[in-house]
Amino acid sequence: MKFSLFVTAALLALSLCPAQMLAPKKLLEPPTDTWPTYNGDYSGRRFSTLAEIDSHNVGRLALAWFYRISNVGPQRGVGTPTIKSTPLMVDGVLYFTIPDHVYAVDARTGEEIWHYDWVDKGGHLIGNRGVGMYGNWLYFMGPDGWFISLNAKDGTERWRKKVADEKLQYFTTMAPMVVKNHIIVGVGGDAMDVPGFLEARDPETGDLQWRWNTEPKVGEPGADTWPDKGAMEHGGGMTWMPGTYDPELNLLYWGTGNPNPVYAGQGRKGSNLWTCSIVALNPDTGKLVWYFQASPHDTHDWDNVETPVLFDAQVDGRPRKLLAQAARNGYFFVLDRTDGKDIVSKPYVALNWSRGVDAKGQPIPDDAKEPKVDGALLTIPGGGGTNWMPPSFDPQTGLFYVQAVRGYSVTYLYDTDPKPEGYGGGARGLWSEHVLEALDYKTGDVAWSHPYTTGGAAGTGPGILTTAGKLLFSGDYSGNFVAYDPATGKILWHFPMRQSLSNGPETYMLDGKQYVVAGAGDTLFVFTLL
């Protein structure tokens, strides 16, 4: 009986997914023996149900191996390679990236299995968030607008498709996201006032399935939030971070970037839909279902691409399907993800660019704090309250965790032309400090916060992972990988990596042991219990 059950199960597995390394349905499960997608699962919570490593034994967490990128020199315009990708772990292999490079490394030993080297013809090498995986195939973005599929077994290229023109200053950094038989790819680019878009592509051929444009066309809904066709066609709104997905509602959630020209808003009066928004799209058609605009008429370069995190929880005694985001503009938003209705809109850092929120919960920008020729003082850093680094939601504490920045900046308008082009302005930094914040999803109140003692280089930011073992993993800005008690912020363990955490940490089971992985600069560190 036992035998026949085993055989049946084995045959079933074979017939369902012949020789598939990662069946797409695996993406619907909480990740335990894999880390199959950028955020681990579709929710973007970066909460793992694993608890072998817990708050009692974390003191025994020790380095299993590390892998240092040694076959790539300084990269154009950015210097030493920096791992911003979250590796996928499938069948004992870690797949991770830096701009122009994909690596497959043995998750048991750190031995390099293969390395794929893309020769770019432009684009920004600011970062690469990783690969997407569908069956035996990997999907990777070259920085110069190329969407590339590789064979996961040996890293050979299957095909390449051009999705954006680097000569127009588009660049591509995101980890392609697999939703059913759609590979979702977004783009970056803000130097030359190009329009943003999001595409779904076929996993086998790479051909276009649908394209959603960040800006409407003349006559379409939302067009009245732009002064004219020209402004709309050059309006920005990039889609450079992976989104999240609710399989039950069949809705894809995506954050959109800032409008263009970035700092000079005089040529694009209006709220500039659908830039700086959270949008819900039908993943099969690319049609917009609802939107919430986090920064109407942004003039501060505050892309609203930070992960829209999905979870179900009680609000006023009722179970709700929620979406939470700690936005770069300094606001924490909690929305009903079925319809986009606002539940919480509250600053998680000090800010003075907004005069409060409107009836829909959307912040109202203060004209007096738009960039000025002689400078406008902001009580928030020029880079905003956070950035792309992955946040986490822990259902055990009910807290949302974000790596925040408090500080001040002066913003300037450099281009006073009625039709400005390019950035058209800039921000200068003043005092600032990094702080790890835990936010109550019901109120947006700060439950606890941990300011970092010293700043260090702020070029990259650490992501966050929470686990059922009552642990929160993240990094400080001084080269330490740190485990905190997610309920209180108490430090429980640390490891001096000597380079600051530059990606989102992850965890999985392999050969019956739980591992935790951290990327710091050019090195991947892998930990397990001694």
Add this chain to the structure above:
Amino acid sequence: MAAATIAAAQQPTTRTEDPRARGGRGSTRDFLGLGPAPDAAAAARGAKLYAPNCAFCHGEKATGGEGPDLVRSALVLHDEKGELIGPVVHNGRPEQGMPPFASLTKDQLYDLTEFLHERVELAANRGLYKALNVVTGDPKAGKAYFDAHCASCHSVDGDLAHIGSKMQPADLQQAFLYPGARGYNPGSPKITSVTVTLPSGQTLTGVVKHLDDFNVSFTDASGEYHSIALDPGVKVALEDKLEGHRRLLDQYTDAEIHNITAYLTTLK
């Protein structure tokens, strides 16, 4: 650090073109992948050709008028040294109302092309951006503010003598708001002195090298290096010479800032 200073929108920081901060990692134009830099001499000659021949349709700044915007033009952005632009100017696009400019020589077409590339450069390369006039305030009001809030630590005849001739106004404005921020050093660079009190009550003082939640390292007056684990009972005190500057950041109005800048720039 270089990534921090030349970063695009995907970085939590601000931009400057401070060569020291670049750390030898290349310029903003390398980072942006803008290709070969425009030929400035040719562009200057091209500007003189552009004004009478092209500006009436394409606008004074080439950002469009009756004719299309040339700065955002895909053809211009794809052109490297005139191979795409040259034929279009030479032959015109009669079907779209653009006349041919057949009399322009090959050299002139090159100059015109470089002028357009320079227009693109000025829009796209944010490393080259310059602040406009930040001296808009009332120097008298600025002096009054200075006397009331700053004069207890600073003197216009002492540490700030001739400051208006030593710094560009936008740098000066940033520097008085928070010194050391020029070039962006988020670690509060002027906080250098640390005093560590051990559980025994013994105190050690020095110039801090590294401080995090777990360890402090510093060099004392005799040049000796110390590294101390921050175990329970160990206390660390940093001297923050800039606390006054930080406190004022919560108090200034923008008008007060502009007045102070206007006053400081008079200190030639």
